[in-house]
Amino acid sequence: MFQRLYVAVVLVLFGGLGAYAAEPRKEIHFPDLPGYRTLKCDFHIHTVFSDGLVWPTVRIDEAWRQGLDAIALTDHIEYQPHRKDVPTQHQRPYEVAIKRAKEHGILLIRGAEITRSTPPGHFNALFLSNIDPLDTEDFYTVFAEAQKQNAFVFWNHPGWKGVEKGRWGEEQTRLLEAGQLHGIEICNGEDYFAEAHQTAMEKNLTLFGDSDIHDPLPDAGPNPSDHRTLTLVFTKERTLEAIHDALVAGRTAVWAGNRLFARQEWLEAIFVASVDVEPPHHRTDKDLRLRMHNRSHCAVEMQRIGPGSPDRITLPARATTLVRFKLTPEQTLEEFPCRVLNYLQAPDQPLTTRLKIPTN
Numbered sequence: 001m002f003q004r005l006y007v008a009v010v011l012v013l014f015g016g017l018g019a020y021a022a023e024p025r026k027e028i029h030f031p032d033l034p035g036y037r038t039l040k041c042d043f044h045i046h047t048v049f050s051d052g053l054v055w056p057t058v059r060i061d062e063a064w065r066q067g068l069d070a071i072a073l074t075d076h077i078e079y080q081p082h083r084k085d086v087p088t089q090h091q092r093p094y095e096v097a098i099k100r101a102k103e104h105g106i107l108l109i110r111g112a113e114i115t116r117s118t119p120p121g122h123f124n125a126l127f128l129s130n131i132d133p134l135d136t137e138d139f140y141t142v143f144a145e146a147q148k149q150n151a152f153v154f155w156n157h158p159g160w161k162g163v164e165k166g167r168w169g170e171e172q173t174r175l176l177e178a179g180q181l182h183g184i185e186i187c188n189g190e191d192y193f194a195e196a197h198q199t200a201m202e203k204n205l206t207l208f209g210d211s212d213i214h215d216p217l218p219d220a221g222p223n224p225s226d227h228r229t230l231t232l233v234f235t236k237e238r239t240l241e242a243i244h245d246a247l248v249a250g251r252t253a254v255w256a257g258n259r260l261f262a263r264q265e266w267l268e269a270i271f272v273a274s275v276d277v278e279p280p281h282h283r284t285d286k287d288l289r290l291r292m293h294n295r296s297h298c299a300v301e302m303q304r305i306g307p308g309s310p311d312r313i314t315l316p317a318r319a320t321t322l323v324r325f326k327l328t329p330e331q332t333l334e335e336f337p338c339r340v341l342n343y344l345q346a347p348d349q350p351l352t353t354r355l356k357i358p359t360n
């Protein structure tokens with residue numbers, strides 16, 4: 001009798017607490033860069049307060065479990081299909097989620113999606129203090145209001161209605177010239193917009209890649225390329241202010257599927273911080289063998305520039321790879337000049353670099 005009571009008490013105490021006592025998190029690994037922390041962020045997320053199917057706190061739980069540092073809840077300002085059940089209240093997604101965000105150490109950004117027909121399309125405003133003044137008819141007044149609040153604004157999914165409708169237009173020019181447009185989403189969910197990527201380079205816009213999730217998000221699968229599309233932000237510290245500063249300075253990379261997109265200097269820095277080469281441990285007169293480590297969650301696919309063998313080296317995510325170099329007369333062994341085919345600094349333009357091979 002006592003034993004059964006004891007079991008019941010244990011079940012009530014620990015069964016009830018179980019859901020809160022331990023919440024596992026799958027970390028995403030990208031190395032910090034010299035002088036900067038690498039934060040994993042998703043700046044485009046919906047909840048039931050617009051056309052999403054998820055309560056705001058659930059977005060925090062997902063972010064925790066999936067190893068993120070920061071998210072923005074960005075419900076549509078002009079579109080609430082559930083408004084009969086969830087009335088239009090622009091402030092509520094943030095207010096509902098902020099306590100849970102603090103409990104989990106997730107940095108939460110108050111954002112909103114400015115939603116107009118395409119063109120000119122949709123824009124996210126981040127770091128707003130009050131979304132209500134943006135709920136106004138005149139297109140340019142919305143951006144002026146965002147600017148008053150020192151918001152960071154980027155153009156969402158430019159090519160989602162086709163390349164033609166996703167072209168840079170006079171609205172974008174006017175916003176850019178007024179200092180009211182600062183970034184562009186080159187990846188949204190599964191989509192990559194090459195034209196937007198080109199535009200980002202020409203107009204010096206900060207690169208974004210986001211999930212734009214509406215449904216509940218299943219946890220990432222065992223394959224490292226199976227993850228939500230993210231923006232990596234290189235910040236001085238782990239705070240909202242530091243993220244805002246980094247976005248203004250353009251210190252981002254986009255991780256989508258098995259590819260990284262960023263400006264050359266950031267791709268190079270990620271490459272150097274991620275790939276570690278050991279001196280050769282075995283040598284014959286024909287070849288030598290060494291180990292290469294990839295410390296990041298993104299594979300590295302290198303194609304040799306110039307003659308020599310191997311022609312190609314693929315380093316899977318978070319793994320050590322044994323590589324064989326043939327000893328040929330034309331081969332230099334101090335370095336491996338290569339294109340990193342899945343690190344893109346512009347459309348169809350992979351990072352070109354030289355992997356240093358230490359000698360023993």
Ligand SMILES: [Zn+2]
Pocket residue numbers: 113122156157
């Ligand atoms: Zn949108």
Ligand SMILES: [Zn+2]
Pocket residue numbers: 044046113212
């Ligand atoms: Zn959206």
